[in-house]
Amino acid sequence: MGTEVSSQSEPRVADASPSNWVDRWAPIAWRPYLRLGRFDRPIGAWLLLFPCWWSQSLAQVASREPFPNFRYLLLFAVGAFAMRASGCAYNDYIDRHIDARVRRTASRPIPSGQVTPEAALAFTAIMALVGLAVLLQFNWFTIWLSISSLLIVAIYPFAKRVTPYPQLVLGLAFNWGALVGWTAIKGSLDWPAVALYAGCVLWTVGYDTIYAHQDKEDDALLGIGSTALHFGDDTISFVGAVYGLAGILWLTAGALAGAHLVFFLSVTLVFLQMSWQVATLDIRDPANCLRRFRSNRDVGLAVFLGLIVDMGLSWFAGLS
Template identity: 85%
Template sequence: MGAEVSTNSDSRVADASPSNWVDRWAPVSWRPYLRLGRFDRPIGAWLLLFPCWWSLTLAQVASREPFPDFRSILLFTIGAFAMRASGCAYNDYVDRFIDAKVQRTASRPIPSGQVTPAGALKFVVVMALVGLAVLLQFNWFTVWLGIASLLIVAVYPFAKRVTSYPQIVLGLAFNWGALVGWAAEKGSLDWPAVALYAGCVLWTVGYDTIYAHQDKEDDALLGLGSTALHFGDNTVSYVGAFYGLAGILWLTAGALAGAHLVYFLSVTLVFLQMSWQVATLDIDDPSNCLRRFKSNRDVGIAVFLGLIADMSLSWFAGLS
């Protein structure tokens, strides 16, 4: 892929932190592809990963396992980062002409000339093969379930061209791991996984609506759809409703799986964090929106730790 990189390989991406590890430590020749895969902005990979971890550990709670399956956790981590990179590169390839017209995205590797379109497609394939290698470590039901997500992933970049609700399509694709994690443990799908998935979809619609407010002026000029534009000044109410319903569905998933008090307490704390996002959101301040969007990593961590605590405390209680 190195032959597909332009000489402008050390240009930073506008919305990446100046202190990110890619621009500080990675070999210069690697940086364009690491930027293309968003390794300099890993929040998206974390948000893709957490539903996988939640679903896996929720299934293990239901199975009364004493500790999480660290091998599966590691596999999902590798898979999530690889598939996030592949998906971002594919999205950037499809959107390369649009990105060139938007201030925040014009510095991305393809429109800025750091990576050619052909080089981006090669990167898509390489990262997808890494994801496939991870997927093949699980049972065949999980393998085919994971492959089924590719249809939604392929459609997503085009959604904003035809609908005001591309965030729903993103939510359906981005949270497929909430189904895959359960299937990896159980070899099938059950209602707790469905409830968890539905809650995660609503969560994504909420936080990506916040994120989309950074680009709403450009999207309007380009004739692109987004929930940020559609909800407008009512965004706070809509995001609050999405977050509230997400929390209810996560509680429902826990109840169906036989989770214990500590899990429900963790979801309650998460609801308070999401309430902070809604109460302090300023849709006309891009930095405010970005901070609240990124804070959803705290949501992911809290729910995951709640599930691990549920498993561990139940095990200790069984010993007493």
């Protein structure tokens, strides 16, 4: 009974699901750091991971390989979750004074006092070392390409202080895996990866604009920029436009890589899903915005499965 009361009184992050595994199952001493790394809210890690998986799979489709490289898929998964945790801890350290003044983020580990700023920096470094260990398993071109993204990652937390388009900076940083996955297979950059990356950047701008509507009142009071504030009531048209361009660029990437019909069908399906997001979006309802933001995991999964099936078709074609 005593344990149950303690669990109920323990601070939780406001936008984490009440049934998340961290608050239910993780050792109590670990929970503040798992929350700091967003392990209680893994949607961001999935959105970071899918461009890596897409790019790797698209490169293997272009090479007419019949099966995905499962070792690389696992490495990208570990790397995505580690670097997402490191990036979030770094971002929370930089934004700790802002987060304390925003209703949704005031319960995060640093502003709520669960983790000290110094401990957050240590956690950032540890998770980055895990990411480095993963990165060293790839070729040197991929290693240096990945390292080059750190400048954008470092700049991102400051973007909202100087521009109304921080979502664009996030997109540039968050989707670097759309380049890295291709080079892990090919050892060089090619136009299909560039088109895929550009589409992923626009995808992120769209879904993070939806996400940003949860904080727009606080952001306006604090003088923080966001595309949610910049486009306001025109958000639905804006998100629809960037989603549409993202879909076109993904189709272009598939065509350049020599993908089959199944990939184009998967992109068509995800475009319908993104159209649902836009058609049903209520920018005045934070719960509505959060649900549509989280639904982008379905987008990532559908495109990935389309690429896996595409590889399988190449294998069947080789048998006939």
